[in-house]
Amino acid sequence: MQEKKGGQKLKSISVLVPFERVQASLSEIGFLLDDTVTIVADGKFWTKMLYIRDNETISVSEEIGDVYPKDPIITICGSKMTISKVVKDIGG
Amino acid sequence: MPLYECNEHQFVENIRRLLESKEKFLVNRKMMLHDDAKYGPATMPDYEFKRYEIICTRKSVNSTVYAKVPFIDTFHHNRMYEEGENLHSASALLFPRMSVPYYRVEYSVNVWGGTYFFPFDALFNPEVVIEKRTGKRFGKDGALIHVLRYNPPEERVLAINLPKEVMVFDVKKMVRVVDHSSNF
Numbered sequence: 022m023q024e025k026k027g028g029q030k031l032k033s034i035s036v037l038v039p040f041e042r043v044q045a046s047l048s049e050i051g052f053l054l055d056d057t058v059t060i061v062a063d064g065k066f067w068t069k070m071l072y073i074r075d076n077e078t079i080s081v082s083e084e085i086g087d088v089y090p091k092d093p094i095i096t097i098c099g100s101k102m103t104i105s106k107v108v109k110d111i112g113g
Numbered sequence: 114m115p116l117y118e119c120n121e122h123q124f125v126e127n128i129r130r131l132l133e134s135k136e137k138f139l140v141n142r143k144m145m146l147h148d149d150a151k152y153g154p155a156t157m158p159d160y161e162f163k164r165y166e167i168i169c170t171r172k173s174v175n176s177t178v179y180a181k182v183p184f185i186d187t188f189h190h191n192r193m194y195e196e197g198e199n200l201h202s203a204s205a206l207l208f209p210r211m212s213v214p215y216y217r218v219e220y221s222v223n224v225w226g227g228t229y230f231f232p233f234d235a236l237f238n239p240e241v242v243i244e245k246r247t248g249k250r251f252g253k254d255g256a257l258i259h260v261l262r263y264n265p266p267e268e269r270v271l272a273i274n275l276p277k278e279v280m281v282f283d284v285k286k287m288v289r290v291v292d293h294s295s296n297f
Contacts, residue, residue: 029276031132033125058266059161061215062233063120066158069235071270078274082121086158094122098274 029077032104033096038111040083040093046110047072050103052079059085077103117229124220124231125273131224132276140281143219144271148188152236153209154178155201167241168259169200169211177203178211184259185246188214188237193250213237214263218271221287228287235271237263 052072060067066085071078077099084091095111097104119127131138154165155178162171171178178201186192194200194211201209214237221230240262247255275281 031125031129031276033122033129035122056267056270058238058270059236060233061152061236062231066161068160069270080270080274085160094120096121096125096274098276 028100029098030101030104031096031098032108033094034108034111035092035094036111037090037092039091040081043081043093043095043111046107047079047081049110050074050106052077074099074103079103079107115227117227119229119231121231121233121273124222124229127229128222128275128279131222132279136224138222138224140275140279141221141223141284141287142281143217143221143284143287145217145285146214146265147217147234148212148214150209150212151234152213152215153201153206154211154213155203155209156206157213161236164239165241165261168194168261175203175206177201182259184241184261186211186261188261188263213239216265216271219287220273231273235266237265240264 052074055071055073057068057070060069060082062082065088067082068085069080069082071080077097079099080096081093082096083093095107097107128140154162154169155171155175157165158174162174166181168181168184169178170181177199180194180196180198180200183196184194186194200211215234217232217234219230219232221228242260242262243257244260245255246258246260247253251258
């Protein structure tokens with residue numbers, strides 16, 4: 022377990038893809054929604070969602086409302102394989 | 114000592130670069146509860162306002178918000194609002210009468226004499242229930258009334274998830290120090 026934790030990598034992606042596509046990618050690889058919170062950053066309201074799979078976490082921050090462009094911020098703290106898969110799926 | 118503000122994406126990517134460079138660093142986190150009427154129901158986007166719709170109403174964003182039903186706000190010492198009461202006036206958007214508490218969260222990292230920080234506010238989650246209350250206002254037998262509670266968000270959803278080798282220190286305040294050493 023220690024070895025696995027030590028092997029965690031960090032990556033943040035901000036791409037112009039619909040949140041539904043991000044959600045589909047995360048579900049496909051077994052990440053489940055754990056909690057959500059409304060935050061205000063840069064003067065804008067965002068929904069921050071936390072997804073968990075074992076000891077890997079992915080947070081997705083999406084701006085609230087009908088705004089354009091919508092570019093959710095995806096922050097991954099997990100294995101190299103998880104990062105590659107998510108980046109490939111959503112084209113980051 | 115310059116201060117650089119980052120958004121979430123920039124802050125996390127900067128940490129990743131530091132990790133990859135094997136540079137030693139420490140991440141500081143400041144988390145403080147605020148209830149200073151910064152956020153009120155009139156200025157919330159519709160998605161967030163929907164969570165309050167059982168007890169209040171408005172025409173659109175930045176319109177005056179009125180109480181739909183009488184209710185008690187337990188977070189603010191059981192303050193009672195009457196039906197039709199103005200909760201957040203369109204002409205005084207900076208001064209809501211019904212305010213939403215929040216955590217002010219600030220992550221920062223100091224590298225090479227500069228501080229890079231990512232600040233955000235996390236709103237408390239509203240919960241509306243109907244409870245029986247007794248007292249002068251409610252009569253001897255008591256009465257059912259809407260009750261608004263604010264639940265703090267869980268710490269795990271406020272945290273920026275970082276690999277285990279990154280040490281995060283909780284701090285109360287960041288004091289800026291003027292570095293005069295370069296003058297000598």
